[in-house]
Amino acid sequence: MRPGVIEVGPQRYRESFGRYFEEFTVGDVYEHRPGRTITETDNIWFTLLTMNTHPAHFDHEYAAKTEFKRPLVNSPLTVAILVGMSVSDVSQKAVANLGWKEIKMTAPVFAGDTLYGETEVIEKRESSSRPEQGLVTVKTIGKNQDGKTVCEFLRTMLIWKKGFGPGDS
Template identity: 45%
Template sequence: MTVHDGREVFGRYLEGFRVGDVYKHWPGKTITEMDDHLFCLLTMNHNPIHFDEEYARTIGHGKVLVVGTYVFSLAVGMAVKDTSGKGIAALDYEKITHDGPVFIGDTVYAESEVLDVRPSRTKSDRGVVYLEVRAHNQRGERVLTFRRHVLVPRRPAAVPAV
């Protein structure tokens, strides 16, 4: 009998990544008004475009716009289980683009594509994975793209490949 404790499916060792692989993260998140308002309060973002419906209409969005950094945070969080769950460090985030608006009631989904995998130059027990993360809404419209480098451990010799 084999007992699975769940740890082997949370994140990956360096050897588990292949350039070109795409991880579709599940589940998505339907954004509520409370989510957006709480994020505004926590981050001290008081731009009225994120909570004043009338103001949002006057500048052309038609309705309240969800805070872009919240959408970014969601996409990072969604990616953890599949990509950085065993991570040692998030090394950087780059090329962040807000490709389309996100509104209250939209459902955000994310996926990560492996762009590069390389062993560490200084420590043999780890390596760096370079990922592009893309988020889209329930209509399949891209709303956010960014790239990140994650430091992950190599598979210890005592851990069998799954």
């Protein structure tokens, strides 16, 4: 049987996503694939959903007068897609996201760009108050189809240890 698949009964299997606290190693890097191409519709819907009324995200005439010459993808959408891409690798077994910091948008993202992500484990420690869980801090980097870094951030999560999570029964 391939890794990531568990037997749940006779001739019955289930994919097992995510990693337990014990399965993280500082220095490991996870490449998140497939990539995700952002459409103009994605950007407009996200902009409306979050009530971000800045015309740089949806007004082509306004954007044409900026240094970018076209609408920018809403920055929180870029972060959200990169977080989503990383879930199966780093936070599928998280109890909670404890925080994001050092969020940097290093290059513009436009409709039609394809994002690729990678996440490095930079810190891991036992929880002092929750012996069945541990804290993991990762650095995620998002790149576009040309390999240019467009976003990076640190994220700290509380992760279940083996045998203690709600899906471990």
